[in-house]
Amino acid sequence: MRPTTKDLAKAAGVSLATVDRVLNERPNVSARAVRKVQDAIKRIGFERNLAAVNLARNRVYRFLFVLPERGDQYLSELLAEIDSARAPLKSELVEVGVVRLDVEDPHAVANLLSSLQTDEVNGVALMAPESPQTRDAVLRLNERDISVVHFLSGQANLEHHDFVGIDNIAAGATAGRLIGRFNAGRGGTIAIITETIHAQDSLKRRLGFDRVIHQNFPTLSCLPTLETHGDPARAERIIKQTFANHRDIVAAYIMSPEGRVPLEALSHCADLTDLIVVAHERTPFNEEALRDERLDAIIAQNPGHAVRSALRILRARRDRRQPFAAQEKIRIEILLADNL
Structure with a gap:
């Protein structure tokens, strides 16, 4: 069974009210009580149910896919997968939008990213070619606490950025x-x-x-x-x-x-x-x-997996959690006429 806040309070030797103040970073709690709760969290393996917390707070996630304006059947597959992901996420207060533009125009991409505000968007899945303008706009988004996942394409240096897609x-x-x-x-x-x-x-x-x-x-x-x-x-x-x-x-x-x-x-x-x-x-x-x-x-590569992976990573970043890397790895599939 997953440890509850009652278990955490008992392990830390503090009240439920103190646990609540520590978990939610509220004032009027001593440094000693904070240390006791943090030590107990590590000791019993306590994990917060963030979905329940967000529902209780009526906290909405707003994520945006930025995709090419021009495209054919593969783009249609991606759009269909994004659309199918919307319905089950609504009950978890996750809103998913799509913007399409000429991604080969780096100034158009940079202008769009620069226009995004933190009260409108929490995270962006970006499918656009590499350019200095786009790279700088992504850095400015990160500075404004808007997470970015490079979606199926991306920038030249991805060591410190999230990427969804195959190797x-x-x-x-x-x-x-x-x-x-x-x-x-x-x-x-x-x-x-x-x-x-x-x-x-x-x-x-x-x-x-x-x-x-x-x-x-x-x-x-x-x-x-x-x-x-x-x-x-x-x-x-x-x-x-x-x-x-x-x-x-x-x-x-x-x-x-x-x-x-x-x-x-x-x-x-x-x-x-x-x-x-x-x-x-x-x-x-x-x-x-x-x-x-x-x-x-x-x-x-599975487009549905890619879309869901991008959303999971953006959600983890919004919750200040590390994504589960093994779950987000996209496999390379080889299809022949014999195994379609």
Whole structure:
């Protein structure tokens, strides 16, 4: 049984009223009584039921997801998961909002973050590329006691910041290993495609991918990254030009989470059943492409887990608790046509 406040008062040798004043940091309690309660907390393993405390105080959590304005099926999956998380959290006085904007405009992101006030928002889950403007705005949010979780993308230095998502260097390395093995010793080049290389997820995936290819598959070489910026016309043009200039392309790696635009452009340049193609994220389009053998493998992360993890971390930070790191670790999943 979890120790109660009555157990804590008995262990500390003080009254329930004193325990209440210590736990809630109220005045009119001696330093000696505070030490006795704190020692008893450690000794009996007392933990406060913060959900009950917050309900009693009518304390509301207000969290905000900042997501890209442009997106396709993967963004729709994230929005659906956020929406499904709202209902069960309402009873716990947790409000979840969404703002979408052009995240490739660092000034727009910085302006939005700078406009957030502590009486409106307690925490932000931010999905935006790295930039000095965004980094400075995040630091100012932290100074105003608004927590930030870098959501699926993030800043270059995350040692002192919360991040939700897979290990992107490992994900890129996994893609490199799959393409190298599927290639079965053939020589040639690999086309690498993303929306923007300024996104930390794409940058880290590219680092992991290059490392594995260069170290383990000497017959393969990697072309410079093609950036589509989510524009179908641009994707069609640059991919077509790349295939015209490199007749020895044997594989393609789509690093960004939205695979539909680059995959459709690739289909106009090559027979995808002959080309080895690996993409990210489980979307309806990618699933269909995997079944039709236009894709060879999908490297996925569970969007529902990511959304719930971001909310749990923001809530823990708001309660001045450490998040449960093992629970928030997002696994890399490898999907083939056989295990969909």
